[in-house]
Amino acid sequence: MVFPGISCHLREVRKEDSTGILALANQASVRRWSFTSHEISMQEHSNWFSRRISNHPLWFYVLCGKAEEILGYIRFERVNGFCTVSLALDESLRGKGVGSRVLGMALQKLSNEGFNEEVHAHVKHGNLASERLFAKAGFVLEPGLSYDLVN
Numbered sequence: 227m228v229f230p231g232i233s234c235h236l237r238e239v240r241k242e243d244s245t246g247i248l249a250l251a252n253q254a255s256v257r258r259w260s261f262t263s264h265e266i267s268m269q270e271h272s273n274w275f276s277r278r279i280s281n282h283p284l285w286f287y288v289l290c291g292k293a294e295e296i297l298g299y300i301r302f303e304r305v306n307g308f309c310t311v312s313l314a315l316d317e318s319l320r321g322k323g324v325g326s327r328v329l330g331m332a333l334q335k336l337s338n339e340g341f342n343e344e345v346h347a348h349v350k351h352g353n354l355a356s357e358r359l360f361a362k363a364g365f366v367l368e369p370g371l372s373y374d375l376v377n
Contacts, residue, residue: 232319234297236331239286244275246296247288255317259353278303285341287332289315289324298324300332302345309345313359325359333363 239247248271250256257263266274278284281303289298298315311332315325333345347365349356361367 232291232297232322232324234289234291234324236287236289236300236328236335239279239288239299239301241279243288243296244272247271247275247299250296250299250314250316253317255320256314259350259356260314261348261350285332285336287335289319289328298328300328302332302336304343309341309343311345311347313347313356320355325355326362329359329363 248266248268251260251271252265257265278286278301284304285302287300288296289300291297296316297319298313301312302309303312304310311329313325313329315328319325345365347356347360349360357367
């Protein structure tokens with residue numbers, strides 16, 4: 227995937243990605259729209275990350291730059307009978323169409339693997355950029371739930 231001045235690719239998450247994912251998760255602009263809005267400690271993140279990468283079914287991809295630096299992530303996790311998507315991008319990539327491409331590529335990867343479940347995206351109230359992103363990807367806003375878009 228190439229954007230003006232940016233070369234990056236999507237791959238499955240690895241154990242060694244933990245620190246890069248924590249740094250991204252702790253960016254103030256990511257925290258603002260996350261349902262976990264406090265700064266995350268290394269211990270809290272390590273516990274969370276260990277549980278996530280050992281949890282199946284979980285589909286977890288990272289967006290990496292040329293030097294394999296973490297520029298974003300997208301995660302699909304089965305919760306309460308349906309799949310929930312979580313997406314975060316480095317602030318330098320926002321507003322450039324990267325989120326739409328990452329979401330599209332990840333959904334295509336899942337489709338290629340035979341995945342055909344309903345996917346939900348919980349969006350914090352007021353996060354208009356995420357609402358537009360998921361609507362553009364074909365997610366439909368559930369009536370009465372301004373924060374819950376469902377594909």
